[in-house]
Amino acid sequence: MAEIHNYTLNFGPQHPAAHGVLRLILEIDGEVIKRADPHIGLLHRGTEKLAESKPYNHSIGYMDRLDYVSMMCNEHAFVMAIEKMLEIEVPQRAQYIRVMFDEITRILNHLMWLGTHGLDVGAMSIFLYAFREREKLIDCYEAVSGSRMHATYYRPGGVYRDLPDKMPQYLESDFRTNKELAQMNKNRQGSLLDFIADFTEEFPKSIQQYDDLLTDNRIWKQRLVNIGIVTAKRAKQLGFTGPMLRGSGVAWDLRKKQPYSVYNQLDFDIPVGVTGDSYDRYLVRMEEMRQSNRIIKQCVAWLKDNPGEVMSDDHKVAPPSRVAMKDDMESLIHHFKLFTEGYCLPKGEVYCAIEHPKGEFGIYLISDGANKPYRVKIRAPGFAHLAAMDEMTKGHMLSDVVTIIGTQDIVFGEIDR
Amino acid sequence: MMMALWQAFVVSTHNLLPWFDGVIATVLIILIKAFALIMPLMLVVAYFTYAERKMIGYMQLRIGPNRVGPRGWLQPIADALKLMTKEIIFPSKANIYLFLLAPVLAIAPAIAVWAVIPFAEGIFVVDLDVSLLYVLAIGSIGVYGIILAGWASNSKYPLLGALRSASLLVSYEIVIGFALVTVVMIAGSVNLNTIVEAQRGGILHWYWLPLLPMMIIFFISALVETNRAPFDVVEGESEIVGGTHVEYSGMTFAIFFLAEYANMILMAVLAVLLFFGGWHSPFMGIPYLEFMFSWVPGIVWLLAKSSFFMFLYLWVRATFPRFRYDQIMRLSWKVFLPITIIWIFVVALMTQLKLGVWFG
């Protein structure tokens, strides 16, 4: 009598739906999954070790590249940890700029999630519609920091530079008539804040379009409802945070429970799901995009009314302005010290967490008084989510594995660091 | 006039080659007919792929290929050249004979079935009395190609794709069969020419009106039979990355590709022949318009109506997510089959009561 074994399938690192380099060993019986075993580490770049050998400011670039679809949120956690240890004041305007860009990053991340989740499940067009909005936001990143993705914009003490007065325009070309060109440049006539304000006016229409295309669609519902159900109790035990936890019914959001930056002065709601399946998480993230839009509107209004400093005055930490540096001896000395040695943090340790679009992103920093950290530990939200993959996929079918990877919003940069 | 020319040609070949008893002439005529069918078909298939890339691109806010040739019109030629010159990689320990037989089994039925399709009054390669049955029978052989490809590839993803396709295609053959039973009940014959003739008389005489659910079910089953979105679980692409086609490269993959698109065009043309009046003008019966458009030959109407169905294929692909494999099976057995069976009884009732212009 022949023995019957389960079929072992290597949902390999090279796979269109593996979201990076995920090696998932699946034991399947026909089409039903009996066991899922994720093998990670294929994107390990030694971020935490490298950070131990560089001054603090140099690691901000590494933080960008952790979760490479939501860049500025990662930087925010790191920069906040340093500021907590140094106990320096960040100007109000810089706080508002940080919150505004955090929410822009949240919309960027959720749009990327929506596009790739839709593409994996089979709806190809939503990928391109989501990227149309992402292009506008990435143009904002570029106008303010010089780089479309890895911005290195936040610094301890504030932000790198103030928001520009002019937005870059589309240039003339043989492919566009003058009327088309004027239409494309219509929302770039003012400053960056005008561009963002125009974006917040147009964005609800786009979310409505994604809604009409997917939310009521019977095929989408059949693929997402009752897939990957996690009860509230189990989600807390597994260490879920962010939309994974809120989709299961637990109303926990660091922006409301442990407010940081200026979130306690802003007016927004947090959506909470009911059953904890993929469809609820989808609805939670769609609603989060609308709430982020609301927050950005309030920030834009405040920033328009309140010009001011965007970097702290403490020149032991923040570089002086170039004009001062070229005139004043003390500023020149600060400039030289900061760009060669950096600043030293007092001895101690700090844990600082923010509400990252994927969950709770935390930085645990131990300093022994030098200009380099002794240890930087990065608490990535995706790590706990991926660890629960086995439990979430047991009993589901092969197509559901793809849905579950998408709903957990896995990005390998932060899991492997 | 074209028919007269063709008849003259046939008679002259028979007279010119009196020895061999006209056998060579007959074979020659068959070969010419086959070429006249296959060459344009392959061209249409190639440009259908181009149309797909452009149309889906437009629906996704981007322009499709536009660099090869003026506005991209030479893209299919570039694709064909690329596929012809690529290396064919044989998986290790795969049975080479079966591996190479599978594409042949996929494309032979896809082309052979075009022999009975009438394009206009009297324009067809052969006129069988059982042409609809022939279409269904030969079309089912295409399943063997996919299953064999999955088995012969000696790899897990193709095997999954092959198993999925085996059960899916067989279930949907049943659904299509039942849907077509209603057409045959109204038309009274299995001959495609007769079915189209029975729909003469204007847009309200066509069969889409009494058989509206059947037409929708036929179209959806056509989507499943040709493995197109939203039912493309066989060639998965985000689950089983290419399914049965994943180990094929170069010319062998090109053959599968051609077979799939030839099947798609076949289903579109069948839908037009069975439900939309074939080559009849939609203005028949409306006095003034009928005269204005009477110069348009039948084949142009056929092509125009089938291009609408081909556009529908692309439109549906760009819009909807994919079903899960067991949900497609559930659809066929629990939703479509009951509807078709109920509709057979409805049509039987309508036939008995001689309701409407289609019956009696």
Add this chain to the structure above:
Amino acid sequence: MGKKFKKLIKNFSLSELRAGLGITAKELVNKKITVQFPEERTPISPRFRGLHALRRYPNGEERCIACKLCEAVCPANAITIESEMREDGTRRTTQYDIDLFKCIFCGFCEESCPVDAIVETQIFDYAFIDSREGSIINKARLLEVGDKNEDMINKTKLEDAKYK
């Protein structure tokens, strides 16, 4: 009863599927957002961080004084500098290499330079494809990039100057 019937009709007539088809059909006729690359470009801001360049003063003298702040601050250790006294007694570099494979284009070198010598231009479509060594750009080629694009560099740096 009426609500159930309406729901049944909606279900069988595939109402939300038709709404989805309507959205893609509408986008079929809308303006496309494709920017045809080599002929047209997307908008670039003056703060854009692209290929590096070494600048000169208006009288032709090179700005770089080999203070090595850029080498110290580079997070990726991409800059290598050797310096020596020139014949006229000034401090200048003999070797200034940027390893473009290591560079992460963060802009710290530009921020740290006290004399605005090393800057990042708006050029992103360079391709040094003749050899691997071609991507380790040396002082002569950096000066060349600076000389060829001085107008563009000057304009973008002036526009951004009031924020620095």
